[in-house]
Amino acid sequence: MRVSMRDRSKNRKPLQRGRSLSIEAIQAVQALKRASGKGPRSLELARRSTFGRLLKRDMVEVLRELLRQSRCDLALKVFEDIQKEYWYKAQVLLYAEMFSVFAGNGLFEDVKLLYLYLRTEDNIEPHLEGFNSVLRTFISFSLVELAADCYYFMKEIGCEPDRSSFRILINGLESMGEQVASAKLREEAQKYYGDLEFLQETEEMIRQS
Structure with missing residues (x-):
């Protein structure tokens, strides 16, 4: 009896293009959006405790995600925070x-x-x-x-x-x-x-x- 092998490559999912947000970046976006509805003090705390702890790449990705969602109010504050980072260029x-x-x-x-x-x-x-x-x-x-x-x-x-x-x-x-x-x-x-x-x-x- 002849056994035929299935081509597993046909079942593989296509490679994802680009890089998705890290878990930390997603959490930062969510935290900033939640805090923005609770007042300036809550937003300031979220910027320091959540966004401020991110890596360089994640900070920039959070900014781009906020821009994608047209959350310009948060994007401006995040950008101003990024400008203060030692690595900013x-x-x-x-x-x-x-x-x-x-x-x-x-x-x-x-x-x-x-x-x-x-x-x-x-x-x-x-x-x-x-x-x-x-x-x-x-x-x-x-x-x-x-x-x-x-x-x-x-x-x-x-x-x-x-x-x-x-x-x-x-x-x-x-x-x-x-x-x-x-x-x-x-x-x-x-x-x-x-x-x-x-x-x-x-x-x-x-x-x-």
Whole structure:
């Protein structure tokens, strides 16, 4: 009698993509959310006793989970706690995540506060992709002054704009009728690239190129 062996690989569950929250991080998120409904003193205690004891990776994951849940009130406090840690180093991409979520929830005063934090960070890395993401959020929510200031700030720290930077700003400003500001950026873009045909490119065209 011939015995056939089953292919066990067909029964294996697919590998999980990305990293899930640790038990400690989940408990911290739950504790912060419970404490937030009991008043400032309870929240302060939870921040110290639960969140403050987490490892670096877990602290950042708690912040991202709170952002995912649009708990901006808690995310801001958690971020301020993270800034006090000895290992903290500013990341433009993390700021970009916060700007997007906070602006999406209409918390524009908090967006301005976070931008002030970004402006006063020490030794921030000139991360072009991160800054372009920030510019995109500011333009999407018609935060013209912040977008313009961010453009000059990134240049101050040695992060030179690329075609995407100019495309986001110029096309966005012109769509809002900000012709004067757009004209100045067109002049600067011409100094960098000469031809401005790239302004007509769409995101899909860029991905396909």
